[in-house]
Amino acid sequence: DAGVIQSPRHEVTEMGQEVTLRCKPISGHNSLFWYRQTMMRGLELLIYFNNNVPIDDSGMPEDRFSAKMPNASFSTLKIQPSEPRDSAVYFCASSHYAGVEQFFGPGTRLTVL
Amino acid sequence: EDQVTQSPEALRLQEGESSSLNCSYTVSGLRGLFWYRQDPGKGPEFLFTLYSAGEEKEKERLKATLTKKESFLHITAPKPEDSATYLCAVFLSYNTDKLIFGTGTRLQVFP
Numbered sequence: 001d002a003g004v005i006q007s008p009r010h011e012v013t014e015m016g017q018e019v020t021l022r023c024k025p026i027s028g029h030n031s032l033f034w035y036r037q038t039m040m041r042g043l044e045l046l047i048y049f050n051n052n053v054p055i056d057d058s059g060m061p062e063d064r065f066s067a068k069m070p071n072a073s074f075s076t077l078k079i080q081p082s083e084p085r086d087s088a089v090y091f092c093a094s095s096h097y098a099g100v101e102q103f104f105g106p107g108t109r110l111t112v113l
Numbered sequence: 114e115d116q117v118t119q120s121p122e123a124l125r126l127q128e129g130e131s132s133s134l135n136c137s138y139t140v141s142g143l144r145g146l147f148w149y150r151q152d153p154g155k156g157p158e159f160l161f162t163l164y165s166a167g168e169e170k171e172k173e174r175l176k177a178t179l180t181k182k183e184s185f186l187h188i189t190a191p192k193p194e195d196s197a198t199y200l201c202a203v204f205l206s207y208n209t210d211k212l213i214f215g216t217g218t219r220l221q222v223f224p
Contacts, residue, residue, distance in 0.1 A: 004156075031210070043157070043200065043214040056211060091156050098210030101147060104156030 004105035006092050012111045018080040021108045024073055025094030033102060034067055034077050035091040043091070049075065050098055082112045115140040117203050119215035126222045129190045134218045136201035137183040145204040146184050147212065148177050150197045157200055160186075191222045 005024040013019055025032045033048040047057040052069045060067070064083070069075040079086055089109050093102040120135045136146070145164045149157035161170040163179040170177045174195065176187040186199055198219045202212040 033211075042216040043202075045211045048211060050210075059211075093156075099144065099204060101159045101162055102212065103159060104149075107154075107156050 004092055004094055004103055006090075006105035006108050008108060009106060010109045010111075012113065013082055014113050015083055016081045017112075018078065019082045019086075019110060019112075021077040021090050021092075021110070023075045023077070023092030023105060025075070025092070026103055027073070029094035029096055029103075030072075031095045031098045031102075032069060032075050033093040033095075034075070035093065035104075037089045037091060037107070046077070048098065055098070079110075082110075084112045086110060087112050115203070115205060115213055117201060117213050117215040119199075119201060119218050121218060122216070123219045124221070126188075126191055126220065128192055128222055128224050131187070131189045131191070133188070134186040134199055134220070135183060136186070136215055138203050139182075140203055140205055140213070142205060143203055146179055147202045147204065148184070148186055149200040149202065151200055151217070152197050160199075188220070191220075193222045193224050196220055196222045 007022045031050050034046040035043050037043045046059045047067045049069045065079055067077045089107045091104050091107045093104045095102045117138045126132055145162055147162050148160040150160055151157045161177040166181045168179050174189050178185045198217040200217045202214040204212055
């Protein structure tokens with residue numbers, strides 16, 4: 001299996017622009033998680049899905065952030081408009097179901113100028 | 114408030130010098146504890162899951178243990194390739210299925 005796939009790996013954009021991050025989970029996994037990692041706050045869960053349904057989005061910082069999972073093999077995290085404080089590494093992870101080990105993708109390093 | 118604290122923040126070891134990393138937690142209910150390894154520029158890599166006090170898991174030079182209040186990751190005779198950041202995360206027994214991560218211990222092993 002190829003593991004969790006994320007794209008792009010690096011994104012540099014200007015403040016105010018829309019950013020879309022993409023994730024393909026491991027085939028057969030029913031749960032998908034979006035995390036953000038910064039030096040100051042470590043790894044923080046933004047949102048997670050079970051069977052393509054958003055279960056907990058309490059970690060989404062504000063309305064500028066949105067996430068979708070239209071099918072079992074694809075999810076997006078969108079930031080609109082982006083701000084410099086959104087600069088971080090964003091990880092997608094998947095698991096067979098919530099509560100067991102999660103497998104992480106390589107991450108997307110986002111820089112907002 | 115549920116909290117996960119890892120110590121030390123950073124650890125420098127000579128090759129072959131065994132040591133332990135600590136993960137302490139104050140949570141209302143624990144369903145499980147996970148250990149991950151993260152190399153620079155990469156996503157966390159799963160190492161172990163522990164579910165109950167007294168449980169131990171081993172993998173090569175690493176051994177993870179769990180008590181009611183903390184977990185230890187013991188590294189025996191480390192090698193330079195063990196250098197990484199080690200993260201622990203707790204899985205709560207109520208409310209939601211999310212993990213709460215500690216801020217990690219950055220381990221450097223010198224030859």
